[in-house]
Amino acid sequence: MAMIRQPENFPATVKEVRRQLALSQEELAHALGVSFATVNRWENGKTIPSKLAQRQFEQFCKDNVKKGNLVLNEANKCPVVLGEDAPGANDDAR
Template sequence: MPVTKRLEILDLIRELRQRLNLSQKQFAAKVGVSFKTVNRWENGHTEPSSIALKLIEEMLRKMGEPGKSLLNQYFPEAE
């Protein structure tokens, strides 16, 4: 995966978590992963699995209007 794509994913995770006002630990619980996993995503050491990305996409959809801009930015093919 190109660096820009990896950077986009870590930006998405961080921005979504901040918009939801969640700590990494709280966000991890919502996605069903460990705190360490979210920390690694945000630091660009690993990338979310396709299942985790699907859950994140679903979180954005459930947010309604506030999540729509992130959904369009990071999941344009989903619309």
């Protein structure tokens, strides 16, 4: 089973993705299939995304990186989905 690791700076990452893509919170919410309030809460650090929303956000980022529309550095990177064999994938089992 894959495990999602969310960076501690997820709110900043969401803001940076929106800034680079010139999207409003509402536009990002529509692209991800979530509500405006959800994106707003992510950015304000009030909630963290569900696993499904994390995967959708990660895919959204990957797609935009491939298109050349988005550049993320180490400080602002999308959540990473780790496979079972990836280092740290079974950290919860310890």
